[in-house]
Amino acid sequence: xxxxxxxxxxxxxxxxxxxxxxxxxxxxxxxxxxxxxxxxxxxxxxxxxxxxxxxxxxxxxxxxxxxxxxxxxxxxxxxxxxxxxxxxxxxxxxxxxxxxxxxxxxxxxxxxxxxxxxxxxxxxxxxxxxxxxxxxxxxxxxxxxxxxxxxxxxxxxxxxxxxxxxxxxxxxxxxxxxxxxxxxxxxxxxxxxxxxxxxxxxxxxxxxxxxxxxxxxxxxxxxxxxxxxxxxxxxxxxxxxxxxxxxxxxxxxxxxxxxxxxxxxxxxxxxxxxxxxxxxxxxxxxxxxxxxxxxxxxxxxxxxxxxxxxxxxxxxxxxxxxxxxxxxxxxxxxxxxxxxxxxxxxxxxxxxxxxxxxxxxxxxxxxxxxxxxxxxxxxxxxxxxxxxxxxxxxxxxxxxxxxxxxxxxxxxxxxxx
Amino acid sequence: xxxxxxxxxxxxxxxxxxxxxxxxxxxxxxxxxxxxxxxxxxxxxxxxxxxxxxxxxxxxxxxxxxxxxxxxxxxxxxxxxxxxxxxxxxxxxxxxxxxxxxxxxxxxxxxxxxxxxxxxxxxxxxxxxxxxxxxxxxxxxxxxxxxxxxxxxxxxxxxxxxxxxxxxxxxxxxxxxxxxxxxxxxxxxxxxxxxxxxxxxxxxxxxx
Numbered sequence: 001x002x003x004x005x006x007x008x009x010x011x012x013x014x015x016x017x018x019x020x021x022x023x024x025x026x027x028x029x030x031x032x033x034x035x036x037x038x039x040x041x042x043x044x045x046x047x048x049x050x051x052x053x054x055x056x057x058x059x060x061x062x063x064x065x066x067x068x069x070x071x072x073x074x075x076x077x078x079x080x081x082x083x084x085x086x087x088x089x090x091x092x093x094x095x096x097x098x099x100x101x102x103x104x105x106x107x108x109x110x111x112x113x114x115x116x117x118x119x120x121x122x123x124x125x126x127x128x129x130x131x132x133x134x135x136x137x138x139x140x141x142x143x144x145x146x147x148x149x150x151x152x153x154x155x156x157x158x159x160x161x162x163x164x165x166x167x168x169x170x171x172x173x174x175x176x177x178x179x180x181x182x183x184x185x186x187x188x189x190x191x192x193x194x195x196x197x198x199x200x201x202x203x204x205x206x207x208x209x210x211x212x213x214x215x216x217x218x219x220x221x222x223x224x225x226x227x228x229x230x231x232x233x234x235x236x237x238x239x240x241x242x243x244x245x246x247x248x249x250x251x252x253x254x255x256x257x258x259x260x261x262x263x264x265x266x267x268x269x270x271x272x273x274x275x276x277x278x279x280x281x282x283x284x285x286x287x288x289x290x291x292x293x294x295x296x297x298x299x300x301x302x303x304x305x306x307x308x309x310x311x312x313x314x315x316x317x318x319x320x321x322x323x324x325x326x327x328x329x330x331x332x333x334x335x336x337x338x339x340x341x342x343x344x345x346x347x348x349x350x351x352x353x354x355x356x357x358x359x360x361x362x363x364x365x366x367x368x369x370x371x372x373x374x375x376x377x378x379x380x381x382x383x384x385x386x387x388x389x390x391x392x393x394x395x396x397x398x399x400x401x402x403x404x405x406x407x408x409x410x411x412x413x414x415x416x417x
Numbered sequence: 418x419x420x421x422x423x424x425x426x427x428x429x430x431x432x433x434x435x436x437x438x439x440x441x442x443x444x445x446x447x448x449x450x451x452x453x454x455x456x457x458x459x460x461x462x463x464x465x466x467x468x469x470x471x472x473x474x475x476x477x478x479x480x481x482x483x484x485x486x487x488x489x490x491x492x493x494x495x496x497x498x499x500x501x502x503x504x505x506x507x508x509x510x511x512x513x514x515x516x517x518x519x520x521x522x523x524x525x526x527x528x529x530x531x532x533x534x535x536x537x538x539x540x541x542x543x544x545x546x547x548x549x550x551x552x553x554x555x556x557x558x559x560x561x562x563x564x565x566x567x568x569x570x571x572x573x574x575x576x577x578x579x580x581x582x583x584x585x586x587x588x589x590x591x592x593x594x595x596x597x598x599x600x601x602x603x604x605x606x607x608x609x610x611x612x613x614x615x616x617x618x619x620x621x622x623x624x625x
Contacts, residue, residue: 219525274544277531406540 024190025261026414027200027250028107030099031357033243033344034070037082038102039361046369047389051343053227053239059209067223069209070241070345085165090127090152091208091242093161095350099244100162100202107200107248109258115199118171120189121159121246122181122205124349127152129210158206171198176349178404179311180270181205182245183352183412187268189249199254204246204353213348214240220278228314228346230339231323231385233376238313241345245354260417263363266397267300267413269293278405279317284325286409287311287401291329294399294411304397305335305413307368309355310385311401312339313346322401323381334383336390338371352402352410359398359414366393419574423608424615426489426599428481429623430457436623437484438607450593454480461487470528471541472513473593478504478538478586479545481595485582490599492546499579501550502539503568505557506587509535515590538586550578560585560596560620562613569600569611585620596620 032038034052035045045052052070056063059071072079072095079094080087083101100121109115130149138145152161159174171192175185182205189203207213217223217240224237255261271293273286280286295302311322326337340358341347347354358369371385378384396416403409429436433446433453445456454476458468463483471479486492492500510533517529531537536554543549551572557564565583572578584597596619600611609615 216530219521219530220527274540277537277540 022194022252024193024265025250025252025255026247026263026265026360027109027255027258027261028103028105028248029246029262029357029360030102030104030106031243031245031354032072032095032099033347033354034072034241035343037074037098039106039357042358043361043365045343046367049370049372049389051227051372052241053345059211059214061211061214063214063218067214067218067225068227068239069214070239071209072242088148089161090130090158092123092125092127092129092206093152093158095208095242095244096121096123096158096162096206097165099204099206100166100246103204103246103248104166104202107250107258109200109248109250109254111257112200115254116170116197117168117200118189118192118198118202119159119163119166119168120173120175120185120192120201120203121162122175122185122349122353123155123158123207124176124178124181125207125210125213126155127157128212129208132211166202168202177408178406179346179348179351180402180404180408180410181349181352183356183400183402183410184270185353186247186249186265186356186412187270187410190265190268193249193251199251201249202246203249204244204356205350206244206353207242207347207349209240209242222315224314227373228342229373229375230312230314230342230371231310231319231378232374233378235314235316235319237315238341239345241341241347243344243347243350243354245350245357247353247356247360262360263414263416265412266415267294267298268411269297270408270410272409273407275407280321280403280407282321282324284321286407287322287403288325288328290409290411291325291399291401294413298413298415300397300413302330303333305399306393306395307362307398308335308337309359309369309398309400310337310339311403312341312371312385314339314341318403320378320380322403323378327381327383331382336368336386338369338385340369342372352400355400355402356412356414359400359412362398363395363414363416365391366395367391368393368395419570420602422570422573422600422602422611423604424598424611425601425605425608426485427619428485428595428597429619430477430481430593430595431623435484439619450588450591465545467541472510472529472532473588474510474512474535474586475532475538475541477588477593477595479541481586481597482542482545482582485597485599486546495579497547497549499550500546500548501572501578501581502542502548502552503565503572503581503583504539504586505555505560505565506535506585507556507558508587508589509556510537512589542582562616562620565616566611566613573600573602584616594623596623
């Protein structure tokens with residue numbers, strides 16, 4: 001097994017600068033969230049403008065009937081049978097396998113056995129859902145509790161379980177940078193291909209809803225007690241969601257021998273405003289630098305972007321910081337934009353991967369997703385998000401934003417071939 | 418490739434006494450931890466509004482790092498990405514965790530919650546100094562100088578970093594101790610060779 005240190009900034013010296021100008025193609029996509037178990041179901045939900053939030057049904061918590069969440073519509077047993085894994089497995093690993101497998105099957109790559117293939121998977125909760133089961137018994141009696149339930153606690157365990165199931169042995173790593181995690185996984189995968197370390201990478205991320213995250217976000221007082229309203233003047237926080245989203249990234253060489261890829265990953269950037277543990281700087285410095293850097297990388301102008309998939313969590317802080325940054329870059333000509341978190345909730349470490357899948361599908365099908373429940377434009381912004389589902393659009397370039405705690409901000413740009 | 422490395426500065430805060438490069442520079446042995454930290458901040462005339470919102474672990478680590486780099490570190494000799502941190506302690510963020518846990522009985526405190534991780538102290542030091550290099554925080558029963566030496570050697574020998582602040586920052590209730598070393602590749606007037614033995618010696622001299 002070939003593994004690197006967790007940092008996304010260091011590549012092995014032997015691989016540097018082999019063919020830095022080479023294009024990275026997107027050959028496959030897979031997604032599971034509260035609005036569908038695969039790509040096709042997601043497109044149908046978007047067209048029906050049907051959000052996935054509801055009362056808590058699967059998570060055992062005191063916040064049931066108090067806080068809406070966007071759960072995947074299947075209990076852990078059902079997910080296990082979909083994934084073909086035992087049902088005492090972490091929900092995180094199950095969601096990950098279902099979406100990653102869909103992506104790999106979707107890509108239909110010929111002669112996969114002869115290629116160098118990697119799995120770069122992000123998550124923030126690891127097997128925390130099982131750990132929480134363990135502590136129910138353990139706290140009552142420290143001789144009780146199944147240790148099997150804490151065995152896969154680590155974030156890296158999720159990646160290992162899924163890589164094993166997918167038969168990926170050349171390379172794997174886990175990235176955990178809060179809510180930009182899986183955007184950074186895709187970013188890193190692109191660099192692995194550009195530096196000729198790998199030919200094919202399944203990259204994205206996953207997170208399951210856990211008590212740990214629900215209680216944590218509740219402590220931070222950023223959960224909306226109703227369905228979230230991203231980019232609305234009267235927004236009141238986010239809804240927690242869960243799911244997984246993966247893309248299959250391939251090198252130019254592999255692309256030539258495969259079916260026509262969806263699009264390219266033309267730009268990416270990660271920047272940090274180092275302002276606060278959980279909040280963005282009010283002027284959106286980190287998000288501004290990420291969007292600007294991604295545009296520079298792709299060689300595109302702001303006016304070339306046809307759709308922005310916003311980070312748009314629905315918290316007062318994020319939307320105001322992100323909105324300010326969007327204004328700085330795009331004013332006075334704003335492309336259509338929306339937060340699909342109004343459908344899926346905020347899936348944390350999975351959001352960058354899930355929304356990258358949406359961005360790729362937007363190019364493929366020429367669609368713009370609506371920003372549900374938007375009513376009132378934010379006072380400080382001269383623009384507002386798209387309210388209705390639109391198809392038949394000419395979409396050449398899509399920007400996808402993912403901004404995480406700690407000011408860890410990433411923007412990706414996908415471009416039509 | 419292994420290169421020679423030097424401890425070019427050291428700072429210890431323990432039992433109300435602060436040592437810079439082995440010499441006592443300030444004493445306040447009669448106060449509790451809060452009083453000691455406040456008196457250090459005032460004595461050195463630091464001015465950093467973000468300091469006041471920090472938990473005790475961050476305050477302790479931040480103060481030790483300030484005193485460590487003060488008059489000893491030529492930041493302009495390095496790129497932000499070339500300076501990093503490797504820290505360890507025995508009690509993680511337990512001091513703040515306990516205070517946070519108290520508040521969950523009434524209204525959970527967001528401002529205590531955001532410090533319930535030990536590596537936040539590294540973030541505070543990096544934000545203050547614009548350090549952007551690799552960093553790691555380890556939880557160990559006791560100060561393991563050999564382990565820290567290995568980590569720092571790896572980072573500097575492979576040119577992942579050119580300078581590294583390493584050591585121990587621990588606080589739980591009224592027990593606290595910070596022992597920080599500045600490690601660089603260039604010798605200076607007062608520097609000693611970077612080694613587990615030299616770190617161990619400083620740590621022990623500072624008492625436990």
